[in-house]
Amino acid sequence: MLRLVHGDPRAAAEAAARLTARQRTGLDPLPTEPGALAPELLRALRREIRTLPDDTRQLLLLAAADQHPAVTHAYLRAVAAARLDPRPLEDAEASGVAHATAAGVVFRDDWTRIAAYEAASPAGRREAHRLLARVLGGPGERAGRSWHRAAGALGPSGRLAAELGIAADRARAAGQPTLAAALAERAAALCPDPRAEARLLARAAADAWRCGQPDRAHRLAARTDTPALDGILALRAGNATEAFGALLTAAARQQRASEATELLALAAEAAVYTGDLRGCREACALARRRGIPPPGILPGLAAAVEGDYEQARDLLRAAAAPTCPGADPPLRVPGSTPTLLIHAGMAALMLGDHTRAATATLRAAARARADSTPVTEAQALEFRVYADFWTGRTSAAEAAAQEALRQAYATGQDNGACHLRAALAMFAAVTGDEEACREHAAAARAQALARGLGLPAALAQWASAFLDLALGRFPAAAARLRALAGFGPGHGHRAIRHLATPHYVEAAVRTGDTRVARAAHADYERWASAVDSPDDLALSARCRALLAPGAEAVEHYRTALDLHARGTRDLERARTELLFASALRRLRRRPEARDRLHSALEAFESFGAPHCAAQARAELRALGTPLSAPAARDPAALLTAQQLMVARMAAEGATNREIADRLALSPRTIDHHLRGVFARLGIRSRIELVRLLDTP
Structure with missing residues (x-):
C-alpha cells in the first residue's frame, strides 16, 4: 500500500479506508490508479494547483508530464522551444508546491506532481506531451519520444501502437522494465487489433511484475489469456501446483528456444516449491522433444527422484558450475540469466557446497538489481539465507531473511514470503526463541498447505521439530520428523526430509526407536557418499555413531569431527561435539568429554543458540564441572x-x-x-x- 501511494501516509489512510474486504485480505489486487487510491487528497491538491496563475500551471504541467512514467529530461528544452517564460514558477515556489533547479522542476511530493498533471484539461495535457515529443530525438531518447507521442494521441493508432511496442522492447532490453511496462500498456490502449492488443497486455503485465508492480501485473494479466504469464503469477503468488502445468504448457507452445528454456527453468522451480519432484521428469521429456537441453537443476532433480544419485551428482555439479570462478569450462555468468544462477545456487546447496551456493545467489541478486527486477532479487535471497544459516552465520541469515521477506511482500510474492517465514521459524528454533518459532511455523504452514507449497510446509515442520530436539522433547521431535517422512507433495518435501535425517536419527535414538531411523540413514549415507560432501559425510558418520553400541560409537564420532573440519556447517559440528561428549561421559572418559563440551559450548554461544548451550552446560554439570558466572559483556x-x-x-x-x-x-x-x-x-x-x- 505504501509503495502504491508513494509512501504518503495521508494517501495510505484514505486508500485503506476504500479497500474492499477481498482487497484487504489480498484476494484481489489493490487499485493502481491515483484517482481510485486517494480521490479526496487529489481533489484537495488540484484545488491548490488551480489557485496558481495560468502561466505557472502550464510550467508545472509540462514538468509533471516530463517526469512520468520515467524522467525524459525534456522540460528545459521544451520551455526553450516554446519560448515560455520560466519566471512564473516563482509563484509555485512561494506556495511550496514546487521549486526550480538547474535540472528542472522538483515537486513537493509525488501526489502534488500527479495533481499538477490532472488539474489540466485533457487537451492541455495532450499539447504538453506533443511539445515534449518534438524536442526529443537524440540517442537513447526514442522511447521517451514515443511515449509522449502516444500520450498526445486522440485515439487508436496502429502505427503508434507498433512504434510503442518497439520502444517497449528496447526499454526492456536496456533494463528499464518500469518504462517498458508503461509503453506496452499504452501501446495496447492504442492498438486497433484485438490479438495484438492481447500480446501487448501480456508483455506489459510481465514487465510490471518484473519491476515490482504486482497489482498492476495482475490487473493487466486478467485482460489476456497467456499461460506463461499465468504460470509465473501462480508460481509467485498463487497455487504452485497450477503454476507447473501452466509453465509446461507455455514452454511447449513457445517458439523461441531461449524463452522455452527459461519457462522450463521456472517449471522446475514450481516442482521444487510444491515438492512434486517427479514433475521434473515430465519437464525433461518436453525439453528432449523440443530439442533443447534441460535447464538448471531439472535433469539433476529428475535423476535424484529415480534414485540414481551418481548421475544426479554429476548433473547438479554441471548446473552449479557457472558459479565457480575456477570452473572448467570457465565462468559463464554473462550468458546466465538470474533464474539460472538461482538454479546454480540451489544445485550447490543440494551438493552441500555452501560457499558456491552463496556466490551463485549473490550474483543472481546483483544481476537482478542491475536489471531493475526486484522480484528476482527477492527470489535469490530466499536461497541465499540457507547458505548463511548452514555455515553458522545465523544472525546474518536472519537479517537477510527479514530483508528478503520485506522485498517479497513489497513485490507481491506471497509464496516466497511463505518460504522465508518458514526459514525464520528455523532461525528462531536455533536461537531458542520458542514463541517466534511457533508463530512463523504456524503462519508458514497454514499458507503453504493452502497453496500446495510443500517446501515451506516441510521446512516449518522441521523447524518445530528442531526446537523440540533442542529443548530435549525427543518424542515430540521424533514424531514430527517421522510424520514429515510421510507427507507427499504439497504437504512435505523429499529434500527437506533428506536434510532432516540426522536430526531424526538423533531423536529416534533418544526415544529408543531406531528401526526406521536405520533405513533413513541408509539412504542418507548413499547420497552423502555420492556427492562426497564433507558436511554430509560428517553427519552420516554422526548417525552411525548414534546407532552404534557403546564404545563402537567413539571412532565414528572422531571420523565425523575430522570431516566437519573440512566442511562449513559449524553449527552441526558443535552439535556433533555435544553428542560425542555425552557418549564419552557415559563411557567415563571424563577429561576428553569436558574438553569437547567446552568447545561445543563456546560455539553455541557464538552462534546465539541458547538451548543448545544449555544442553552443553547440563552435560558439564553431570560431569561435576563448576560453571562460573558469565563475565560482564556487551x-x-x-x-x-x-x-x-x-x-x-x-x-x-x-x-x-x-x-x-x-x-x-x-x-x-x-x-x-x-x-x-x-x-x-x-x-x-x-x-x-x-x-x-x-x-x-
Whole structure:
C-alpha cells in the first residue's frame, strides 16, 4: 500500500479506508490508479494547483508530464522551444508546491506532481506531451519520444501502437522494465487489433511484475489469456501446483528456444516449491522433444527422484558450475540469466557446497538489481539465507531473511514470503526463541498447505521439530520428523526430509526407536557418499555413531569431527561435539568429554543458540564441572538475534505495534521478546534499555 501511494501516509489512510474486504485480505489486487487510491487528497491538491496563475500551471504541467512514467529530461528544452517564460514558477515556489533547479522542476511530493498533471484539461495535457515529443530525438531518447507521442494521441493508432511496442522492447532490453511496462500498456490502449492488443497486455503485465508492480501485473494479466504469464503469477503468488502445468504448457507452445528454456527453468522451480519432484521428469521429456537441453537443476532433480544419485551428482555439479570462478569450462555468468544462477545456487546447496551456493545467489541478486527486477532479487535471497544459516552465520541469515521477506511482500510474492517465514521459524528454533518459532511455523504452514507449497510446509515442520530436539522433547521431535517422512507433495518435501535425517536419527535414538531411523540413514549415507560432501559425510558418520553400541560409537564420532573440519556447517559440528561428549561421559572418559563440551559450548554461544548451550552446560554439570558466572559483556551479546533486533527498535522509540509490523510478527510476540530482553539484561524499563544499548 505504501509503495502504491508513494509512501504518503495521508494517501495510505484514505486508500485503506476504500479497500474492499477481498482487497484487504489480498484476494484481489489493490487499485493502481491515483484517482481510485486517494480521490479526496487529489481533489484537495488540484484545488491548490488551480489557485496558481495560468502561466505557472502550464510550467508545472509540462514538468509533471516530463517526469512520468520515467524522467525524459525534456522540460528545459521544451520551455526553450516554446519560448515560455520560466519566471512564473516563482509563484509555485512561494506556495511550496514546487521549486526550480538547474535540472528542472522538483515537486513537493509525488501526489502534488500527479495533481499538477490532472488539474489540466485533457487537451492541455495532450499539447504538453506533443511539445515534449518534438524536442526529443537524440540517442537513447526514442522511447521517451514515443511515449509522449502516444500520450498526445486522440485515439487508436496502429502505427503508434507498433512504434510503442518497439520502444517497449528496447526499454526492456536496456533494463528499464518500469518504462517498458508503461509503453506496452499504452501501446495496447492504442492498438486497433484485438490479438495484438492481447500480446501487448501480456508483455506489459510481465514487465510490471518484473519491476515490482504486482497489482498492476495482475490487473493487466486478467485482460489476456497467456499461460506463461499465468504460470509465473501462480508460481509467485498463487497455487504452485497450477503454476507447473501452466509453465509446461507455455514452454511447449513457445517458439523461441531461449524463452522455452527459461519457462522450463521456472517449471522446475514450481516442482521444487510444491515438492512434486517427479514433475521434473515430465519437464525433461518436453525439453528432449523440443530439442533443447534441460535447464538448471531439472535433469539433476529428475535423476535424484529415480534414485540414481551418481548421475544426479554429476548433473547438479554441471548446473552449479557457472558459479565457480575456477570452473572448467570457465565462468559463464554473462550468458546466465538470474533464474539460472538461482538454479546454480540451489544445485550447490543440494551438493552441500555452501560457499558456491552463496556466490551463485549473490550474483543472481546483483544481476537482478542491475536489471531493475526486484522480484528476482527477492527470489535469490530466499536461497541465499540457507547458505548463511548452514555455515553458522545465523544472525546474518536472519537479517537477510527479514530483508528478503520485506522485498517479497513489497513485490507481491506471497509464496516466497511463505518460504522465508518458514526459514525464520528455523532461525528462531536455533536461537531458542520458542514463541517466534511457533508463530512463523504456524503462519508458514497454514499458507503453504493452502497453496500446495510443500517446501515451506516441510521446512516449518522441521523447524518445530528442531526446537523440540533442542529443548530435549525427543518424542515430540521424533514424531514430527517421522510424520514429515510421510507427507507427499504439497504437504512435505523429499529434500527437506533428506536434510532432516540426522536430526531424526538423533531423536529416534533418544526415544529408543531406531528401526526406521536405520533405513533413513541408509539412504542418507548413499547420497552423502555420492556427492562426497564433507558436511554430509560428517553427519552420516554422526548417525552411525548414534546407532552404534557403546564404545563402537567413539571412532565414528572422531571420523565425523575430522570431516566437519573440512566442511562449513559449524553449527552441526558443535552439535556433533555435544553428542560425542555425552557418549564419552557415559563411557567415563571424563577429561576428553569436558574438553569437547567446552568447545561445543563456546560455539553455541557464538552462534546465539541458547538451548543448545544449555544442553552443553547440563552435560558439564553431570560431569561435576563448576560453571562460573558469565563475565560482564556487551549487553547485545546476551540476547538472541531476534531479541537484539527488537531491543534496538524499542530503544529507537518504536512501539510494539510498529516493531511487529516491521518484523512480520504479532504485538504479543514482541511483548514476549521485550520481557525476555529485560530479564536477560536485568532491567525494568525502556529507559534503561536505551542507556545500555547506547553504552560504547
